[in-house]
Amino acid sequence: MKYLLTGATGGFGTYALSFLKQQVALEDIVVLARSEAKAAPFREQGIETRIADFADYDSLLAAFAGIDRMLFVSSQPGEAVSRGDQHKNVVAAAKETGIGFIAYTSFPNATKSTSPLAQDHILTETLLKESGIPHTFLRNNWYFENEMATYETALNGGAFTYSAEDGRVGWALKKEYAEAAGNVLTGKFLSGEVLELGGPLITYADLAAALRVATGKKFRSLALDDGEYQNDLKVHGVPAESIAFVMMIQRDIREGQLAIKSNDLEKVLGRPAKPATLALKELLASNKESVSFDNPPV
Numbered sequence: 043m044k045y046l047l048t049g050a051t052g053g054f055g056t057y058a059l060s061f062l063k064q065q066v067a068l069e070d071i072v073v074l075a076r077s078e079a080k081a082a083p084f085r086e087q088g089i090e091t092r093i094a095d096f097a098d099y100d101s102l103l104a105a106f107a108g109i110d111r112m113l114f115v116s117s118q119p120g121e122a123v124s125r126g127d128q129h130k131n132v133v134a135a136a137k138e139t140g141i142g143f144i145a146y147t148s149f150p151n152a153t154k155s156t157s158p159l160a161q162d163h164i165l166t167e168t169l170l171k172e173s174g175i176p177h178t179f180l181r182n183n184w185y186f187e188n189e190m191a192t193y194e195t196a197l198n199g200g201a202f203t204y205s206a207e208d209g210r211v212g213w214a215l216k217k218e219y220a221e222a223a224g225n226v227l228t229g230k231f232l233s234g235e236v237l238e239l240g241g242p243l244i245t246y247a248d249l250a251a252a253l254r255v256a257t258g259k260k261f262r263s264l265a266l267d268d269g270e271y272q273n274d275l276k277v278h279g280v281p282a283e284s285i286a287f288v289m290m291i292q293r294d295i296r297e298g299q300l301a302i303k304s305n306d307l308e309k310v311l312g313r314p315a316k317p318a319t320l321a322l323k324e325l326l327a328s329n330k331e332s333v334s335f336d337n338p339p340v
Contacts, residue, residue, distance in 0.1 A: 212240025
């Protein structure tokens with residue numbers, strides 16, 4: 043059985059690879075990389091690595107040859123070839139090469155979501171359904187890591203600010219989502235077509251309270267209106283194009299786009315997701331990841 047992992051150079055993919063190595067033999071793992079330079083670290087670990095680009099259909103055909111099951115981590119938007127076109131290539135190449143199962147990282151409540159972020163995921167889910175390839179949609183909610191800039195500002199003398207009002211989010215750690223993906227990919231957890239993955243639903247006010255408990259630090263938590271929040275982001279040096287993205291996320295959360303109640307993550311992991319206080323303690327202690335507004339996670 044050959045398992046292919048895309049997106050292995052990213053944070054999510056790094057965690058997914060780590061969990062995959064615990065479940066299957068190293069010789070059964072294949073990693074996709076976009077260049078020889080990015081492939082080198084995996085090859086040094088003895089992992090078979092194939093060079094391909096989602097924008098290059100022929101490279102995908104070669105890379106997918108002999109693959110049985112694939113973890114398809116969605117690409118980043120905003121590249122020369124649109125994410126939608128890239129994903130069309132992936133699904134078509136997977137069908138042509140006979141891949142037997144795809145686990146795809148999608149967006150919460152994708153088919154009913156009106157978020158601009160959901161549109162490429164809706165397209166990809168449709169393509170996978172039409173392809174006839176057995177699949178599972180891993181509809182990941184939000185990462186605790188996505189709020190690192192907010193934590194850092196609050197813990198360094200600023201305020202914990204947001205404009206999402208009482209909108210609720212199913213935050214969980216990136217590595218928890220990645221472990222769930224690995225369990226689905228290997229068949230350790232037998233799922234249906236859709237998994238709505240996320241932690242307990244909480245608000246930004248709840249998240250700020252958890253951060254205080256996790257760190258023992260005092261800071262202000264300010265629920266701002268959109269104009270005030272935009273100004274706050276400007277003051278903290280966030281680029282204009284990234285401010286637009288952040289404001290879109292705040293609007294989505296305010297409108298309930300991420301308020302998807304589900305215990306699917308607990309079922310796939312075989313345990314509850316870590317509560318916010320413990321998750322934040324672990325995240326801040328590791329100090330290995332920080333969010334860059336120049337490359338926001340979606």
